[in-house]
Amino acid sequence: MDRSLKLLSFSAAMNVIASPLKPADVVPRPSGASVVEARGLGLTFKTNDGPVQALTDVNLSIGKGEFVSFIGPSGCGKTTFLRVIADLERPTAGTIHVNGMTPEQAREARAYGYVFQAAALYPWRTIEHNVALPLEIMGIGKAEREERIKRTLALVNLSGFEKKFPWQLSGGMQQRASIARALAFDADLLLMDEPFGALDEIVRDHLNEQLLQLWARTNKTICFVTHSIPEAVYLSTRIVVMSPRPGRVTDVIESTLPHERPLDIRETPEFLAIAHRVREGLRAGHSYD
Amino acid sequence: MSAIAAPGAGTGLEPLGLWARLSSGRTLPVLSILLVLIAIWYVAAFSLNAPFQRRLDGESAPGGTLAFVERTLNQAKPTLPSPHQVAQNVLENTFLRKVTSNRSLVYHAGVTLSSTVLGFVLGTTLGILIAVGIVHVVTLERSLMPWIIASQTVPILAVAPMIIVVLAAVGITGLLPKALISTYLSFFPVTVGMVKGLRSPETNHLDLMHTYNASPAQTFWKLRLPASVPFLFASMKVAVAASLVGAIVGELPTGAVAGIGAKLLSGAYYSQTVDMWAALVAGSVVAALLVTLVGIASRVVERAMGARPA
Numbered sequence A: 001m002d003r004s005l006k007l008l009s010f011s012a013a014m015n016v017i018a019s020p021l022k023p024a025d026v027v028p029r030p031s032g033a034s035v036v037e038a039r040g041l042g043l044t045f046k047t048n049d050g051p052v053q054a055l056t057d058v059n060l061s062i063g064k065g066e067f068v069s070f071i072g073p074s075g076c077g078k079t080t081f082l083r084v085i086a087d088l089e090r091p092t093a094g095t096i097h098v099n100g101m102t103p104e105q106a107r108e109a110r111a112y113g114y115v116f117q118a119a120a121l122y123p124w125r126t127i128e129h130n131v132a133l134p135l136e137i138m139g140i141g142k143a144e145r146e147e148r149i150k151r152t153l154a155l156v157n158l159s160g161f162e163k164k165f166p167w168q169l170s171g172g173m174q175q176r177a178s179i180a181r182a183l184a185f186d187a188d189l190l191l192m193d194e195p196f197g198a199l200d201e202i203v204r205d206h207l208n209e210q211l212l213q214l215w216a217r218t219n220k221t222i223c224f225v226t227h228s229i230p231e232a233v234y235l236s237t238r239i240v241v242m243s244p245r246p247g248r249v250t251d252v253i254e255s256t257l258p259h260e261r262p263l264d265i266r267e268t269p270e271f272l273a274i275a276h277r278v279r280e281g282l283r284a285g286h287s288y289d
Numbered sequence B: 001m002s003a004i005a006a007p008g009a010g011t012g013l014e015p016l017g018l019w020a021r022l023s024s025g026r027t028l029p030v031l032s033i034l035l036v037l038i039a040i041w042y043v044a045a046f047s048l049n050a051p052f053q054r055r056l057d058g059e060s061a062p063g064g065t066l067a068f069v070e071r072t073l074n075q076a077k078p079t080l081p082s083p084h085q086v087a088q089n090v091l092e093n094t095f096l097r098k099v100t101s102n103r104s105l106v107y108h109a110g111v112t113l114s115s116t117v118l119g120f121v122l123g124t125t126l127g128i129l130i131a132v133g134i135v136h137v138v139t140l141e142r143s144l145m146p147w148i149i150a151s152q153t154v155p156i157l158a159v160a161p162m163i164i165v166v167l168a169a170v171g172i173t174g175l176l177p178k179a180l181i182s183t184y185l186s187f188f189p190v191t192v193g194m195v196k197g198l199r200s201p202e203t204n205h206l207d208l209m210h211t212y213n214a215s216p217a218q219t220f221w222k223l224r225l226p227a228s229v230p231f232l233f234a235s236m237k238v239a240v241a242a243s244l245v246g247a248i249v250g251e252l253p254t255g256a257v258a259g260i261g262a263k264l265l266s267g268a269y270y271s272q273t274v275d276m277w278a279a280l281v282a283g284s285v286v287a288a289l290l291v292t293l294v295g296i297a298s299r300v301v302e303r304a305m306g307a308r309p310a
């Protein structure tokens, strides 16, 4: 009783604030400037149990310098979408452009850094050599390599752990090392698939803060997959809500939060309003099946 | 200070010393098995050699039962030599002869060892090359794999003389023909292990290379090869033992005058059973040595590659 009343008054308060939150695809964006541009994008996996529609009719354009979060229940195609951008999967319908090129060309131009859900560090390489891996492959000289390793490890607070092997680090430290690895070659686009999914709340808060600072400082474009509503709202300039079977975009929410975001912004009504809208979007997607 | 510095001091484990280490380690179980085996060996040696000893003694058997047992276990050409005879032969021919002497086991083991090592190196190299081919060229897997498997179903004892004779006809004799038989036996486990190892990287690790737009060569050197190292060493342990078998088998049909195989053959020819068994012991020692060496190499390399100390 009490609870539902509270909820009611809460959503009433919500409506007042919710009005400026318009779905982003109402606002057309100049396609020339967009980093990722998907039109009618679809991907169907052929499996032994028949076709699986991982993505259908995704229309999305992500501008330079945006921080876009993807949120949705398991199996709604978040990872698949990121993998399409990264040219790790080929779409079966529609078009997608990355920096105005095909994903393959963009990959060949080393346009993005990818952070997998698991840290995926090479166990036989020390932390510094793991960070050096992309630099070696891209043919960057030793002196510059060392300078960049030093800089990116400092960025993720891992200075002093250069000579350690991955198993000597905690899960959170490993994930930070894998972020350092993605940052080391300074791509303008970062694709991050639930990078903080396995971490505890405190470490997560800390890394969220650091990621925001990094983003503000470098003007990178970031695509970020998460299951956590607060995380999505705290980080993003836009939140893409997805729903499964078939995987599709059900809502795109523009954040009205300022660029400067201390952690306690998460207690403000504005923050909660956006969080509520995301939750509603997720719920709508669920009631679909 | 010193009380803190010595770890484990005062924990009550100290006074047990040697006994604790024996019973907790592998030494004690291995030793007990050895004792049991030696006992069984003595019983078998006595029962196998006794009939001949009875015939030899005829009607006039001197002494009592104990003397009979002693004579039975110390025949010059026993059906099954007793452990102390073999031990004595091994020790004499290992430590009391010049290494260049034809009777020295060290000399014979050395001959076999050199062709084993050459064959093992060739076999490992060949095995790795074939595996690299199979992993990178799809058609190679389908065309080559059946032949590779078929090659191992051919009994080596039948093939070895042919290889030796054919090679001798084209003027290749000595170390190489024997080594080639070792190669023949040792490349197979390495191929199988390396194919598995080169394919062992997780999808994540491979995808990472793809996102960097790494070339196949870069993916090979920086991912597939390091990932395959544990598989390589595991298969090398099998391969080195197979190489030794190959080298010994290769010495049998050549009428070779040196090597553990030659020693076995001449022992059989002259019914020098004690010599034969001594040669067998030498062979096992060499095998144990080789497998241990590969094990040590594997531990050194894997430690350098950041393996968690066990």
Ligand SMILES: Nc1ncnc2c1ncn2[C@@H]1O[C@H](COP(=O)(O)OP(=O)(O)OP(=O)(O)O)[C@@H](O)[C@H]1O
Pocket: A045, A046, A047, A052, A053, A054, A072, A073, A074, A075, A076, A077, A078, A079, A080, A081, A247
């Ligand atoms: N390689 C594949 N082959 C076949 N089906 C796949 C493949 N990869 C993903 N799928 C299917 O596509 C759908 C979307 O998967 P995806 O991994 O993109 O989901 P997700 O949103 O990232 O889920 P999660 O939150 O659990 O990570 C799922 O139904 C999944 O089973």
Ligand SMILES: [Mg+2]
Pocket: A078, A079, A080, A193
């Ligand atoms: Mg996923």
